[in-house]
Amino acid sequence: MRKIKVGIEGNGTVRIKLKKKINVTSADISGTGKPSISDKVFEGFSLPFSIINQMEIRVESVFRPKQQDFEVVYALSGQNWIVDQLHKLSSNEVVAQATPEMVSYYTGMMAEQIYQERSNEPRLIIHVHSHPYAPPMLSGIDRDSMAGNARRMKDRFPEATVIFGIHSVSSEQRRQRIPPKKSFKNLISWSSITRVHEVAFFDEFEKPVEVRLGE
Numbered sequence: 001m002r003k004i005k006v007g008i009e010g011n012g013t014v015r016i017k018l019k020k021k022i023n024v025t026s027a028d029i030s031g032t033g034k035p036s037i038s039d040k041v042f043e044g045f046s047l048p049f050s051i052i053n054q055m056e057i058r059v060e061s062v063f064r065p066k067q068q069d070f071e072v073v074y075a076l077s078g079q080n081w082i083v084d085q086l087h088k089l090s091s092n093e094v095v096a097q098a099t100p101e102m103v104s105y106y107t108g109m110m111a112e113q114i115y116q117e118r119s120n121e122p123r124l125i126i127h128v129h130s131h132p133y134a135p136p137m138l139s140g141i142d143r144d145s146m147a148g149n150a151r152r153m154k155d156r157f158p159e160a161t162v163i164f165g166i167h168s169v170s171s172e173q174r175r176q177r178i179p180p181k182k183s184f185k186n187l188i189s190w191s192s193i194t195r196v197h198e199v200a201f202f203d204e205f206e207k208p209v210e211v212r213l214g215e
């Protein structure tokens with residue numbers, strides 16, 4: 001069954017979230033021999049510079065001449081508290097619709113693609129979407145959808161810690177490259193030669209999640 005939720009933003013934009021239930025046959029994903037991180041106290045995660053570079057490319061690649069950037073969705077994953085992979089999720093299977101103001105997606109299919117790309121069950125999943133020309137703050141729709149998205153991701157990966165990232169990207173103009181730095185405990189920022197990037201991380205309850213650079 002497919003439920004459709006429609007929300008109206010302050011500027012009159014209609015945002016539609018399609019929720020598609022994906023039935024998954026159980027697979028043997030246990031026995032990896034790695035310790036579970038779900039027992040430990042979660043105190044943030046590490047984000048390597050190589051992954052930040054991929055995040056920059058993923059978000060800037062939507063550029064089209066004389067057109068506004070679209071919102072994009074992608075995911076980061078890891079076995080422990082360290083991100084080791086970026087999942088582009090740039091396919092019709094995952095993304096239902098994208099405009100400069102919104103992106104709608106199928107969380108169940110997102111989980112499937114993450115599993116296929118990793119070939120194992122991630123213990124850390126960071127669900128990221130971009131905010132073109134807007135700050136890295138949770139919108140009303142973001143707040144309303146986080147708990148449901150986390151639940152659907154945990155339906156597939158019960159052991160995983162699910163985090164949300166808001167990737168803000170500025171308009172395009174030539175500027176000085178500034179390497180990534182931590183601006184606040186849950187916020188990183190940097191500049192490419194054309195865009196300012198800021199990414200903020202939250203848990204499903206909208207609480208800031210600490211990010212560490214490097215590793």
Ligand SMILES: [Zn+2]
Binds near residue numbers: 129131138139166
């Ligand atoms: Zn948002």
